[in-house]
Amino acid sequence: MLSEFDIIRKFFSRSPRAGNRVVLGVGDDAALLDVAPGHELVTACDMMLAGRHFFADVDPAALGHKCLAVNLSDLAAMGAVPRWCLLALALPIADEAWVAEFARGFHALADRYGVDLVGGDTTRGPHTACVQILGEVPRGTALRRDGARAGDEVWVSGTLGDAALALAHVQGDVQLDARAAAHCRQRLELPQPRVVLGEALRGIAHSAIDVSDGFAADLGHILERSNVGAEIEFEQLPRSDALIRSAAAYPERVREAILGGGDDYELCFTAPPAQREALADLEQKLGVRLSRVGRVSAQLGLVVRDAAGREIALPKRGFDHFATS
Ligand code: ADP
Ligand code: MG
Helix, strand or coil: CCCHHHHHHHHCCCCCCCCCCEEECECECCCEECCCCCEEEEEEEEEEEECCCECCCCCHHHHHHHHHHHHHHHHHHCCCEEEEEEEEEEECCCCHHHHHHHHHHHHHHHHHCCCEEEEEEEEECCCEEEEEEEEEEECCCCCCHHHCCCCCEEEEECCCCHHHHHHHHHCCCCCCCHHHHHHHHHHHHCCCCCHHHHHHCCCCCCEEEEECCCHHHHHHHHHHHHCCEEEEEHHHCCCCHHHHHHHCCCHHHHHHHHHHCCCCCEEEEEECHHHHHHHHHHHHHHCCCEEEEEEEECCCEEEEECCCCCECCCCCCCCCCCCCC
């Protein structure tokens, strides 16, 4: 059986890469990090619990990936460059093969974005992975929820609803064809945070959020914080081929997945019409689909219209861990 210290040494102590200014990483009581001059430190924390955010029999590499991915997504939504992270891990047993796979998934994603693991905590307990991420943004340039202005256009990256559809499939509520199921499960289990897009949106977008609780709820957060409203054209909301194929059999479910499904980790942002060309260039350069889906207005509230201009009822709210119903 591995000890706590074996686990840390074997799987979570790696030399920091040059360039991230890690003065002291794993091994002391705390890490020392040197923030670049003229920058703000940006930090967020998201945890994942067995039975809540993942199934106990989850693929450990996918879990390692996802617990970091959701945090990277928060930094992307701020337009920040991710640099460092901490990992607090609770394990019911010290299963070496499990931890090795978890660490593989975690480090692979950390390497992709040049993020250093600089500390954490390891304890026995109900299966939990909690990551804190830290990054940098040039002072005053972060993309915030409160920056949307009337006249801005609303944009979404990638496609919406795939992850929610995968969950419905896994739970047996819908039956997707094999190809659609594979695509949607990939989206649910291995979300790709929009880190590069987020950084590129600095100076272009007025506001941004990542779609983790559902498009309507998350756009609602921007509107509330910015004290504005928006009109969205439902038909413009981007969807994958897999989701389009599934829509015939489950029109209601699919509509719900697009507007209210969580876990997509796409970016929703607002930008003035003068930035359309810059966004078209970005779409080409980054190979990320960017869809213009509506407009910000001075009139408070969120209105979603179908192709005939009729108002579509919104899902009541985004995901809420303490909701009673
Ligand atoms: P302390 O008791 O002082 O909190 P620990 O024994 O918990 O120290 O941790 C020793 C070192 O290992 C610290 O630098 C801590 O940040 C790091 N560490 C512990 N668990 C992890 C983990 N899961 N991933 C990365 N670093 C970890
Ligand atoms: Mg500790």
